[in-house]
Amino acid sequence: MGYVQKISKNKFKLIADLGYRGNRRIRKTKNVEAKSEKEAMRLLILFEEEMKQNKDVYFSDIESITLNQLFPRWKDNYAKQHYSARSFHDNCTHLEKQILPIFGDIKGY
Incomplete structure (x- = not known):
């Protein structure tokens, strides 16, 4: 549950937990x-509902997921929207060829 802080007259800060x-x-x-x-x-x-819908879905079960299982979620839900085409390709290639073969079976926490 979030809360509201009054900043000034008719201005409020919404804090969503x-x-x-x-x-x-x-x-x-x-x-x-x-x-x-x-x-x-x-x-x-309304703000809390919006944030819950936009919440990082691919991090919801981080305790029981391996890096190999997390990578496709990250790639589809985050990286495509936040990286340029070149950066997306370079980062995915680097992860697939160098990081995942070594650390892919490690669980989150």
Whole structure:
């Protein structure tokens, strides 16, 4: 569950609590304008739902997954959207040829 902090008149900071990754809390923030704290709470609920839908799905079961199983998820869900075509190709090639053969069977934690 997240919470709202009042920054100034009609401005609020939304803090969405998205759970834990290991021992660290995962939090996302967003500044919004709202007429009241009640409206800001409604915006917080929408913000939390949006963040949960966009959450890094490929990290959800990190304790029981190997690097070989994680690589395709990372490649499809993250790398294609965040790297240029050249960087994507170079990083995937490097991982497939040098990293995965050695460390591919290691589990997350």
